[in-house]
Amino acid sequence: xxxxxxxxxxxxxxDVAEANIARFQDHCDRHGLKLRPHIKTHKLPMLAxxxxxxxxxxxxxxxxxxxxxxxxxxxxxxVLITYNILGAEKLSRLRELATRVRLSVVxxxxxxxxxxxxxxxxxxxxxxxxxxxxxxxxxxxxxxxEAAADLAALIDRQPGLHFAGLMTYPPVxxxxxxxxxxxxxRDLIEGTGLTVDVISNGGTPGMWQAQDVPVATEYxxxxxxxxxxxxxxxxxxxxxxxxxxxxxxxxxVPAPDRAIIDxxxxxxxxxxxxxxxxxxxxxxPDIRIEALSEEHGTLKADNISLTVGERxxxxxxxxxxxxxxxxxxxxxxxxxxxxxxxxxARGKVW
Amino acid sequence: xxxxxxxxxxxxxxDVAEANIARFQDHCDRHGLKLRPHIKTHKLPMLAxxxxxxxxxxxxxxxxxxxxxxxxxxxxxxVLITYNILGAEKLSRLRELATRVRLSVVxxxxxxxxxxxxxxxxxxxxxxxxxxxxxxxxxxxxxxxEAAADLAALIDRQPGLHFAGLMTYPPVxxxxxxxxxxxxxRDLIEGTGLTVDVISNGGTPGMWQAQDVPVATEYxxxxxxxxxxxxxxxxxxxxxxxxxxxxxxxxxVPAPDRAIIDxxxxxxxxxxxxxxxxxxxxxxPDIRIEALSEEHGTLKADNISLTVGERxxxxxxxxxxxxxxxxxxxxxxxxxxxxxxxxxARGKVW
Numbered sequence: 001x002x003x004x005x006x007x008x009x010x011x012x013x014x015d016v017a018e019a020n021i022a023r024f025q026d027h028c029d030r031h032g033l034k035l036r037p038h039i040k041t042h043k044l045p046m047l048a049x050x051x052x053x054x055x056x057x058x059x060x061x062x063x064x065x066x067x068x069x070x071x072x073x074x075x076x077x078x079v080l081i082t083y084n085i086l087g088a089e090k091l092s093r094l095r096e097l098a099t100r101v102r103l104s105v106v107x108x109x110x111x112x113x114x115x116x117x118x119x120x121x122x123x124x125x126x127x128x129x130x131x132x133x134x135x136x137x138x139x140x141x142x143x144x145x146e147a148a149a150d151l152a153a154l155i156d157r158q159p160g161l162h163f164a165g166l167m168t169y170p171p172v173x174x175x176x177x178x179x180x181x182x183x184x185x186r187d188l189i190e191g192t193g194l195t196v197d198v199i200s201n202g203g204t205p206g207m208w209q210a211q212d213v214p215v216a217t218e219y220x221x222x223x224x225x226x227x228x229x230x231x232x233x234x235x236x237x238x239x240x241x242x243x244x245x246x247x248x249x250x251x252x253v254p255a256p257d258r259a260i261i262d263x264x265x266x267x268x269x270x271x272x273x274x275x276x277x278x279x280x281x282x283x284x285p286d287i288r289i290e291a292l293s294e295e296h297g298t299l300k301a302d303n304i305s306l307t308v309g310e311r312x313x314x315x316x317x318x319x320x321x322x323x324x325x326x327x328x329x330x331x332x333x334x335x336x337x338x339x340x341x342x343x344x345a346r347g348k349v350w
Numbered sequence: 351x352x353x354x355x356x357x358x359x360x361x362x363x364x365d366v367a368e369a370n371i372a373r374f375q376d377h378c379d380r381h382g383l384k385l386r387p388h389i390k391t392h393k394l395p396m397l398a399x400x401x402x403x404x405x406x407x408x409x410x411x412x413x414x415x416x417x418x419x420x421x422x423x424x425x426x427x428x429v430l431i432t433y434n435i436l437g438a439e440k441l442s443r444l445r446e447l448a449t450r451v452r453l454s455v456v457x458x459x460x461x462x463x464x465x466x467x468x469x470x471x472x473x474x475x476x477x478x479x480x481x482x483x484x485x486x487x488x489x490x491x492x493x494x495x496e497a498a499a500d501l502a503a504l505i506d507r508q509p510g511l512h513f514a515g516l517m518t519y520p521p522v523x524x525x526x527x528x529x530x531x532x533x534x535x536r537d538l539i540e541g542t543g544l545t546v547d548v549i550s551n552g553g554t555p556g557m558w559q560a561q562d563v564p565v566a567t568e569y570x571x572x573x574x575x576x577x578x579x580x581x582x583x584x585x586x587x588x589x590x591x592x593x594x595x596x597x598x599x600x601x602x603v604p605a606p607d608r609a610i611i612d613x614x615x616x617x618x619x620x621x622x623x624x625x626x627x628x629x630x631x632x633x634x635p636d637i638r639i640e641a642l643s644e645e646h647g648t649l650k651a652d653n654i655s656l657t658v659g660e661r662x663x664x665x666x667x668x669x670x671x672x673x674x675x676x677x678x679x680x681x682x683x684x685x686x687x688x689x690x691x692x693x694x695a696r697g698k699v700w
Binding site: 262265270 | 620659
């Protein structure tokens with residue numbers, strides 16, 4: 001299996017990724033939803049450009065350094081950074097980034113708004129700022145529609161800033177609540193005379209129900225391009241829809257029920273996402289990836305039936321974090337190896 | 351706190367790391383144990399050289415690519431790779447590596463031995479091969495002393511190879527069993543006329559009892575140089591002995607009991623090592639790092655008492671995996687920032 005490759009390797013099947021891009025773009029088109037893919041899953045300008053070519057309106061990044069890496073090859077010109085940005089160096093880089101793309105950011109508190117305003121007060125055009133709303137996921141975001149309206153008003157008053165709308169990272173499976181929260185907030189804000197241009201919702205788990213929050217104007221989504229074991233477990237994809245796999249070699253079969261592979265947490269990561277075990281061995285649903293140390297994966301089965309030197313292909317629990325582990329990925333189409341590619345936005349945490 | 355640094359950042363306090371190196375080297379010296387540090391914790395030639403200067407006999411690497419990176423600056427000339435090495439490219443690189451350092455590897459099965467022999471059959475000098483023994487940890491290793499003796503005899507018969515001894519990654523807290531297993535194996539093998547030059551034991555959890563397996567001739571250990579929350583939980587170090595910390599900025603305080611920091615699983619990783627939560631906030635034992643997404647860490651406490659823009663310093667659960675996440679670390683001494691350094695052996699999984 002891909003004998004030309006040294007293992008462990010992270011493989012991306014472009015045929016599968018392209019089909020995933022097309023399938024969800026089609027869903028969005030049918031429902032009149034604008035799509036803004038989150039690049040955290042692939043971290044590759046090449047694939048972001050395919051998402052844009054298919055119809056996406058722009059990209060989502062979590063950090064400035066990701067955005068810088070993603071636009072480094074040109075032809076990506078609309079970026080939303082869904083993160084509270086703080087600190088002199090980051091604000092200076094943000095200011096520079098705004099000269100190169102149509103840039104939007106989010107804020108959920110006055111300290112972030114003050115920093116953004118200071119950095120953009122003399123900018124040629126104001127920075128678009130969305131208010132991040134906690135519609136139930138309990139991460140970032142203002143806690144109530146009233147607080148969202150207050151922050152929108154504050155943004156509108158600050159020099160250098162333009163209040164551009166609302167953004168939420170929603171709780172899974174609670175679309176009615178999210179719809180209600182965002183509608184009420186929009187109405188409150190529009191009642192003050194401000195316009196809510198953008199309402200950005202998102203998340204792969206809710207992708208096929210994206211239309212159930214009709215107040216949203218755009219949908220952010222990352223993992224759908226690769227899929228993974230966590231999405232298969234939710235019934236959102238089949239193994240055949242999983243574009244990212246880890247190719248590993250069996251290095252030891254110490255017991256009839258145990259084999260050790262050369263991929264550990266440095267490739268598969270320890271992300272469980274509520275699952276048991278650290279991945280799915282394709283073609284061997286009887287195998288459990290029971291433990292990982294940094295460079296070893298421990299595979300267990302009643303009858304492991306693997307030999308030293310044999311290769312296995314694993315769908316990881318969480319594709320996005322695996323993309324972040326190696327400097328390069330291997331592009332394939334079906335069983336045909338194409339080329340390797342640097343993961344250009346890997347490790348960008350600033 | 352380190353205002354010159356952009357967050358998130360991985361900090362290494364050299365004063366603490368140097369004290370950790372000295373403390374355990376002293377323990378080994380007092381007990382007549384040879385120390386062979388595992389570089390997976392720091393991945394820095396600079397610190398490996400300090401370990402050697404303090405008295406270590408060589409280094410341990412898990413993969414060939416790690417060894418290549420570690421010796422790239424010169425002055426490291428004794429490397430043990432504690433991994434079953436398979437495949438044409440790796441064997442060819444191993445052959446090259448053997449021309450540059452005194453190299454030893456391990457094997458736990460005949461297929462690995464056959465590959466090593468084929469690669470080294472016409473080498474100027476034979477490759478030192480240790481038999482990896484499973485003394486109870488249940489990862490790699492031959493299962494019984496008899497199997498170890500059989501593999502030792504096989505290695506001895508193969509052209510290009512020299513049987514050099516035994517290696518184990520031992521179970522924690524079962525030193526008497528490990529001692530018995532290895533003694534019996536040594537006796538079996540020496541009874542056949544072979545010499546067991548090296549018996550390599552290791553592991554940070556058992557570090558202060560390293561002398562309780564007196565049959566071992568050397569001790570491999572990684573995490574002791576940095577320490578981490580998992581070792582503090584085992585009572586092996588104090589927070590003051592933890593050299594590696596993650597510096598993060600509070601980006602949101604959405605509720606009185608919750609704050610969000612700009613370090614998520616892309617820095618702290620999802621490694622739990624049996625603990626609850628994803629790290630320890632120095633000076634704030636009341637805070638739980640309850641959840642991580644890639645770029646967000648969720649901190650909870652009855653009264654979180656943090657403000658947006660404030661910085662926190664976190665001892666991660668597992669230092670080794672955090673070293674693998676960023677391209678650079680920040681070197682400090684106490685509260686004084688020194689410089690940044692590339693993590694030269696980061697992401698080396700081949």
